[in-house]
Every structure is written in structure tokens, then in C-alpha cells.
Amino acid sequence: LWKQDPTLWKPADSAHQAEIKIRMGWLDVVDLMLTKVDEMRAFAAEIRKAGFTRAVLCGMGGSSLAPEVLRRTFGVAKGACDVAVLDSTDPAAVATLERWSDPAKTLYIVSSKSGGTTEPNVFFQYFYKRVGAKLGDAAGQNFIAITDPGTAMEKRAREHGFRRIFLNRAEIGGRYSALSYFGLVPATLMGIDVGKLLKRAKRMMIACGPTVAAAQDPGLYLGAVLGTLAKAGRDKLTFVVDRKLDSFGYWTEQLIAESTGKEGTGVVPVEGEPIGRPASYGKDRIFVYVRLDGGLERAVQGLSRAGQPVVAIRLQDAYDLGAEFMRWEIATAAAGWVLGIDPFDQPNVQESKDNTVRLLAAYNEKGALPDPGGVLPASAADFAVRLRAHLKLARKGDYVAVTAYVERTPAREKLLREIRTVIRDRFQVATTVGYGPRFLHSTGQLHKGGAANGVFVQLSAAPVADLSIPGERFTFGVLEAAQALGDYESLAKRGRRTMRVALGTDADAGLRALMAAVNDTGKPARRAAGKAKKKPAKRAVAKAKTATKKPRARAVAKKATPRRRAAPARRGR
Template sequence: MTQTAETPPGLYVRMAPDDAAAVEARLEWARDQDLARRMWAKDHTLWGPEPEEISNRLGWLSIAGDMLAGLGELEAFVEGVGRDGFTDVALLGMGGSSLAPEVLRLSFGTAPGYLQLRVVDSTHPDEVGAVADELPLERTLFVVSSKSGGTLETRSLYAYFRSLVDDGSHFVAITDPGTSLEDLAAKGGFRHTFYGDPAIGGRYSALSAFGVVPAALMGIDVRELLGRAELAARAAQAAEPEDNAALWLGVAIGELARRGRDKLTFVTSEPVSSFGLWAEQLVAESTGKGGTGVVPVAGEPLGAPSSYGDDRVFAHIRNSARPDEELEARMDALAEAGHPVMTVAVRDAADLGGHFFSWEFAVAAAGAVLGINAFDQPNVQEAKDRATETIEAFKRDGSFPETSPD
């Protein structure tokens, strides 16, 4: 048995009565906590006791408007690149610096007269060598993208491609102010450096320079993309959950995870079928810590309702302009079997702007429900630190240090 929940416009949710009752109780908690207003007020106590660390990671709430205000510089840059004969752009980056551009590439493609984007996020020698062979290096712009400026893989990729193209005008940096990459760009004669917002973590940076600069180079209408993000942001300011789809979605995801339904399974449609690539990192890194969290599942072939246990929640990104009748029937079957199915609509690829924002807001709200800091990344940083220590040990000793599994 299943029932349809009362939800804000743009969100359609079906779930079993016991799950629905638990979510409704948690929504009442969100009202009592004044959750939406406190999120916009950057109240760090929603996520943890570290006021500076959390409050300084909420720049994504207003980044769409900030980017819109400064688009003139980017538009002039893109025009200049075209005049100078560039036809291709290779983005060198990892994780949050590469996932949003890749989703935008797969969703929009390249507009006529703009640059073909190639995301280079592997350090495997064969893959990197194949990219170098395929690109017209004399007409390729290389975007070196790293928030921290010191991402080892990104810096290694830069060193390789700079050895092939020793002309700084072929290189652009995207990084936060004051990083080592900013210094490298200045010393290396880069064509330009675009700056990220230090108050935004990598996985929340899709609507900042890290996503918008590659989008503009592909000829995507970034004013429309950011405009739809602005509309989503305004909608997310509603105090009441029944008027705030992003808040409702996040509270439901968090409460269902508390009840053991912690496998958030993305089912996506064209033109944004790749959306799960980006959402996967956002959900995993934001919620997976402290022995709790939500496990995102993206790109999994959709099975029969009986093949799933009671740990699943399905997030259906539905093309409202061209519905897939077969997929709709399969989602109906999942809902009828008692699996929670939360459906949000897209009209076209430009709706990605709104969905980037809405899902960031939802995941932050889910973190508040779960009682975790949605903005730190202790295990990610630990992995980076250990990688750096290992490389330094190899440089010093000529061999890798011995390790044992913990």
C-alpha cells in the first residue's frame, strides 16, 4: 500500500503510510526549528559546534546572484578565445572541479562556434596520452581547475600538458584566491585566472566559476542557467516546508535515512541523464561521516520492485516535456510496492541550474536532520594528506613506506 504525500509544487512523493507519517513528523520538527530561515541566516548550530568552519562554507546560498553580477568579464573572455582561434578546451580537474562541467557537457553539448570540452580527470598514462593524441594542441585551451590549488592529480596533468604546449596563453586557472595555483598561473603567464569563492566547498561549487566558466566556453547560456538557479534559491527561502520543495526533499531524505532507507537511488531522464554523476559526490561527501549518512546510487540499471530491500529511496528526475512512458510505469510499480519515490521535473537542460541549487539545499537540510556537518570532509582530506606524505616519502627514500591494513 502506498500514499501520495502533500508536497510543494514541483515535487511529487509516494511512500508507504508509516514512512509518510515519520516524514510528516520530521517536517513538523523542521517548522518548529525554523529550519529554512536558520539555513539562510547561516546558523551553524544546525550542523555542529564549529561556527567558523560551517558559516564559512555557505557561500553557495547566494553564488548564483553573485555570478550573474560579474558575467561581463567572462563573456568578454570567451569572445577573445574564439577570436584567437581556439576550438577545443581540456579541463584538468578532479571531483568537484570536474563533475559539474562533465554533466553540463553531456546535457547541453557544444553550441556552434564554441569550444568542444574534454574533461581530463584521470592520471592513467594511457588515457592521458590518448587525450593528447586526440586534441588539436595548437587550438586547445587548457583549464587548470582546483579550489585548493594543490590537488596533486591536477598539478600533474598540468605539468604534462605544459611540457607539450609551452605557451602560457593556452592555459587558464580556476582556483580560490591565494593558492599556489594562483602563483603558478602568474609565473607561467596564464591567459587568465578565474577565482572561486573560498566560502564554498568543492562539491557545492557547480554554480561558481568552477562550473560556469567551462559552461560559457561551450556556449551554454549561463545567464539562463544562473537565472533558473536564482529562481530555485528564491523558492527555497519559503519558511514553511509545504511551500519549499528543496527543504521538503531534504527533510524527507534525512528522516528516511534515519529509518534505514539510506540508499538514495537516482533515476534520471534525458536531457539530464548524467545528473547522478554530480549528485553522487554531493550526497556521499556531505552525509557520509560520523558512522551515518546517505549512500547515493547512480547509474544502476533499474530492477524489478522485488529486487530491492527496504533500504531504498528513489529520486526520479523526470522529463516533463517528453515523459518516458515505460520508465513512468516502472516508477509507478516501485511506488506501489512501498518503495518511497520522490519525483522532480525538468523541462530542459537549463533546469540544471535550479537542480544544482535545490539539491545542494536539500542535502544541507538532510545533514541537519541527521545531525552531521554537511560541509566538512574529514576522510577526503585524510586521503589527500596521506597521498602527499607517501609521495614525499618516496622522494626522500626512493621507495614507498610499508603499510598495513587498519
């Protein structure tokens, strides 16, 4: 691993080896970025001096998820720049960010490794026109780019006079780029001490170094656990995260799903699913408890006493996220080795992108997207009956994925949490929720390239007010619809069990109808917990200390009774 030897994963495949060889820069990026800390701090000071107090990060996947995790975890330091992430083509989401930002006083961060990703490019086109209307030829001074050398985005940034262009190391894949310019420039603007973050990452890097025994290597050990249990049928990696860190799963979800979900196998990350009673879970689960304040300790102990495998990772403070970025990247690479796949490619992500391009070309030619039919309105009289029939297709060991092409709002997040909780408890399956098109750059690879154990419910809403994209014949609403249809075509081609649901123009009302239909899918399945309760299985808890104190990861068998009383679980979790 540390020699960056590409034959480790695909020893007999020269094509894979050539690609892997140019994707290993994440292993030593920490040392490189430690030399860039002063540069990034000076830039943040320049932005403050120029009067910018808000920034919009226009990106997708690996370019946006780490900054979002850091923003939600740390907040914004006094006097620093507040950074909001735009990773949705939903017209309402774009309009919300437009209202939040004053074009003349906002910094726009256009972030894309390849420089050719559709979403950040159309976001740039949209906001550049609005800034230009106020600032004229000086509009470029409100934009910066983060991209690889030689991309079309670098060229465009130079042509439009961007304030700054950060050229990232090309040998780093997007989902492995949290500790590069992609994650750290936005973090510095927020006022986060990126030097401290990198030093924590460095400690983990040393703890996982080439001279460390394999059983004492926290990254390698975690990857071995994930890969081995996935091969044994426990492929639903379920995150239980203390409240302050509850967005951490956004980033790990993409890292794990896109890295392992291919060649008919993979680890299914389950992020954001409310923690339930032990009887709610089957034998396809492994739990990771990311612990900061211990608010969920009691609930996790209940899972462990019930015989569920639990990996416990204790963080000292939020800056240990730097260590966790490194740990999970190494663990994912190791899990890929166990599963026998290449953890650095994403063969099916491009397929959905190509579908979208083809569908948009058809729209430009005919003025309408193709209509394959089969969309079920949430208002249909038989909606609950047909939804029940679809969900009953889920078998033991499957998961239900709800993909929602709507603007993400707190009210909708709450509804979707309730919906997935009912589905989990009633059908005894793991559940995931992804917002489109964001999830296409995350779990989309797993949906198409992983095992055929997903049951999909695709939700879409008609835009109340659409937005034009400067220089394009299609609107944001048409783009979002094309992305949803393109993803459906990819799933249908593989015979995935998929239902398309139209929420109508009122997405909130449509989701409430979905909630009512889910509640009407029958009585809860009989739980087979009675007999097992008398004699609970021994728990297996793998504890992994943080790199701050020479991290180790070891499997231990303990009695069920803790030495001291744990803090109660937080309400609502």
C-alpha cells in the same frame, strides 16, 4: 539557513561553527554570478577569436563534475569550444586526452579551489611542457586558472603568464560550487546560456527562500525526506534519470556522499545502477526519479506500486539543471541537519591524500611502493570462489562498492553495469561504481567516514605504457598505484570488508574475467516477492515541481493506476 548561522548544524562545537561560517557563500552566489555573465561571455568570445576550438579541464571533484554534467547534457553549441574533462591519473586516460588535443591549439583550464590538489597540478606540469615545446615562452596563453584568491595555483598562474585567472569566492566549498566560476566558465565556453541557467537557479532560490513555509520549500522538503528516511534505514538514495540527463548523478553523488558520509552515518547515493524489477530491491532504498521525457515512467510506477518510496522531480528542459543545483545543495544541507552532522567538511578525504604523499615519498626514496600483499589476480584459478566468499559478506542493508583504477571507456562502463546488475540481483544489495582516483574526491569520504555497511572490491590494472610527470620522480602509473594503495590502507585501518583485484595489463580482459566470476557466484538468491504480490503496499510518491512554476514538494498517496498510459521505458534502461 538563509542567515548563514553556523550553529544550525553543530550548536555545541565552536570549531565546526568556525569552518561552517566560511562555507556558506553558495547561498547567495547566484546573485553574484548574474553580474558576471557578460564578463564570462566576453571571455568565451575572446577564446573563439583566438582560434581555440577545444579545451581540456584539469580538475577533480567539485572543480570538474558540474562541467562534465553540463557537457554531457547540452553538448557543444555551433562555433563554441568543446570541453573535455580530465580527472584521472591513469596513464591511458592522460594519453587519450593528449591525442584528442593539439597542444598548440588547445585551451587548458586548470581548476582547483585549494590550488594544492595533486591531480590538477600534475596535469598542468604535463601539458605545460608539451605546449611549451611548440609555443615556447608564450605557452601560458594556452592556460587559464580557476581557483580561490591567494592559492599556490594563483601564484603559479601569474608566474607562467596564464591568459586569464578567475578567482572564485572563497566562502564556497568545492562540491557546492556548480553555480560559481568553477561550473560556469567551462559552461560558457561550451556555448551554454549561463544567464538562463542562473535565472532558473534564482527561481529555485526564491522558492526556497526564508519567507516560504517549510512544507512548501522544495529544497527543505527534499532534505527532510532524505534525512528522515536515512535514519529509518532507507539510506540507499537510488537515482533513476531520463536518458538526456543521465549524467546528473555524477554531481549529486559527490554532493551527497561527501556532505553526509561521516560520523558513522550518511546517505549512500546509488548512481548509474540499471533500473531493475521491484523484487531486486530491499527496504533500504529510496528512489529519486529525475524526469524530463518520461522514458522511465512505467518502470518507476512499478517500483511505487511495490511500496518503494519515490521522489519524482519533473524538469521542463535541460536548463532546469540550474534550479536542481540549487535545490540539491539546500536539500543536502537540510539532510545534514536531520542527521546531526556538519555537511560542509570532509574529514576523511585528506587522510587518503596524506597516505598518497607518504607512499610517494617512500617511492622516491626506495624506487618502489610498499607491498602489503593480499592482491588477488583476476586470472587466478580460485578467483570465482574467493570472490563469492567476499561478496557473501554483504548483509541485508549493505552495499557493494566497485572502485576501478582504470581508464573509463564505453566498453568498460558497459561491463561494470552488467557486473553490478548481477551483484544486485544475486545478493540483493545496492551497488556503486567509482573510477579512481576520481571517486576519492566524491564517495571516498562516505566509504571511510560513513556507516560500516560497505563491501569493497578494488580493481587495478598495470599500465601498458606509463607517462612521466615533468619535475617529479614518479610517473602517472606510480601516482595512480599510490592513490589506490593509500585508499586501501584507509579502508583496512577501519576494518572495512575489502578485496583487491589485479586485472593485469589487459584491463578489458580482466573485467571480462570479473564478469565471468560474478556470474559463477551461484544461483540467484530466492526472491521474497511471491506473497507480497497479492496485496501490494500503497505507494508514497513525493512530487516536486520545478522552480519554473512556483515549485512545491508534497507527499501524496495515489491509486496505483495512472490516469493515462505512460511512455514505455527506453530499451537498455
